[in-house]
Amino acid sequence: MASNVTVQSLLEKISVDHLECSICTNRFRQPKLLDCLHSFCLQCLQELRQSQYPSGTKLTCPLCRRETMLKGSGVADLPNIFAFSALVEEVTMQEKLLEGQGSEIKCQNCDEENQAVSRCMDCDHFLCQECQKAHGRMTLMKSHKIYTLAQLRSGEIVYTSKLRDEVPKCGKHPDQNLNVYCNSCEQVICTTCSVLDHAKHSLTGLPEAVEKCKKKVTEMVQKSERRKTQLSTTMEETCKFRKELDTMFANSKKKLSKKAQQEITKVKQEVAKIQKEEHKLMKEMDRIYKERVTTFEAAQAKNKKEVTQTQHKLEEVKQLMKEASCYEILELQQKLLHNLSELTGKQPQQVPDKLSFMD
Ligand SMILES: [Zn+2]
Ligand SMILES: [Zn+2]
Ligand SMILES: [Zn+2]
Ligand SMILES: [Zn+2]
Ligand SMILES: [Zn+2]
Numbered sequence: 509m510a511s512n513v514t515v516q517s518l519l520e521k522i523s524v525d526h527l528e529c530s531i532c533t534n535r536f537r538q539p540k541l542l543d544c545l546h547s548f549c550l551q552c553l554q555e556l557r558q559s560q561y562p563s564g565t566k567l568t569c570p571l572c573r574r575e576t577m578l579k580g581s582g583v584a585d586l587p588n589i590f591a592f593s594a595l596v597e598e599v600t601m602q603e604k605l606l607e608g609q610g611s612e613i614k615c616q617n618c619d620e621e622n623q624a625v626s627r628c629m630d631c632d633h634f635l636c637q638e639c640q641k642a643h644g645r646m647t648l649m650k651s652h653k654i655y656t657l658a659q660l661r662s663g664e665i666v667y668t669s670k671l672r673d674e675v676p677k678c679g680k681h682p683d684q685n686l687n688v689y690c691n692s693c694e695q696v697i698c699t700t701c702s703v704l705d706h707a708k709h710s711l712t713g714l715p716e717a718v719e720k721c722k723k724k725v726t727e728m729v730q731k732s733e734r735r736k737t738q739l740s741t742t743m744e745e746t747c748k749f750r751k752e753l754d755t756m757f758a759n760s761k762k763k764l765s766k767k768a769q770q771e772i773t774k775v776k777q778e779v780a781k782i783q784k785e786e787h788k789l790m791k792e793m794d795r796i797y798k799e800r801v802t803t804f805e806a807a808q809a810k811n812k813k814e815v816t817q818t819q820h821k822l823e824e825v826k827q828l829m830k831e832a833s834c835y836e837i838l839e840l841q842q843k844l845l846h847n848l849s850e851l852t853g854k855q856p857q858q859v860p861d862k863l864s865f866m867d
């Protein structure tokens with residue numbers, strides 16, 4: 509059971525990541541490869557072409573918008589990826605084995621629609637109980653390798669698609685396998701073609717050509733990885749500089765605010781000083797004003813008193829002059845005159861008019 513879980517999780521990973529066509533969102537059916545390395549089902553690409561440029565010679569990838577030029581018979585001529593088809597078949601088979609423990613798998617050897625119990629690797633068929641027995645009885649099939657469904661399910665035996673064993677045939681010589689690589693034409697060809705059309709070209713065996721190709725790709729991958737690292741480093745640097753800019757910006761703002769605040773404080777101190785001065789002068793003015801008012805009032809009071817006294821004195825003098833006899837007037841003459849001269853000798857208390865001036 510434990511191995512089932514592993515197989516299952518592995519399947520999930522593969523199917524989600526690599527086996528879906530992003531046009532129909534189903535698993536690939538006859539996947540074809542575009543120049544941008546994106547793959548789609550043959551039928552999906554044919555429909556896509558109809559909707560894009562029905563008579564044109566190019567196709568725009570719906571994922572990355574890159575164009576692929578079509579030649580010959582169009583979409584059908586695009587490279588196949590049998591490996592993907594094989595994977596789809598293998599994954600689908602593993603799923604069938606896991607779901608319902610394989611009860612949906614029927615015998616492929618007879619027409620009885622019996623449930624399969626095992627698989628013959630040589631015939632590449634699932635077998636029912638009866639067919640498995642028949643296999644054991646026939647001389648020709650006795651040596652065939654037969655595994656139970658349980659063995660396949662557990663992952664002990666891995667089901668591999670027949671597609672993996674298929675060797676592509678030459679387009680010009682359909683009975684010939686493609687087994688030579690022409691470096692000059694950068695093409696896989698058959699032995700006949702190598703003799704007829706590529707005799708003067710640089711030819712290599714497939715294993716050697718694959719080795720060389722893998723080496724080249726590995727080198728380029730490494731170069732790309734280095735470039736990726738460079739990009740990341742540059743991005744980190746840019747990020748650092750950006751952070752520095754942010755810091756500088758914040759600091760400059762702080763500095764400006766501080767400077768302005770200082771200026772404002774200075775002005776405020778200046779204002780406070782002026783207000784203090786104003787207050788002081790106000791007080792001084794108040795004091796002078798009060799002093800002067802006191803002076804004015806004192807002068808007024810004194811003069812008022814004098815007026816009253818003079819009035820009384822005059823009334824007494826007038827009374828005496830009216831009532832007294834001529835002897836008495838003459839006798840009192842000295843006193844009367846003296847009193848009157850006391851009145852006339854007095855000057856009114858004057859306030860200097862400059863006291864009304866203030867500035
Ligand atoms: Zn599709
Ligand atoms: Zn693409
Ligand atoms: Zn059968
Ligand atoms: Zn067999
Ligand atoms: Zn060639």
Ligand SMILES: [Zn+2]
Pocket residue numbers: 678679680681684697698699700701702
């Ligand atoms: Zn050929």
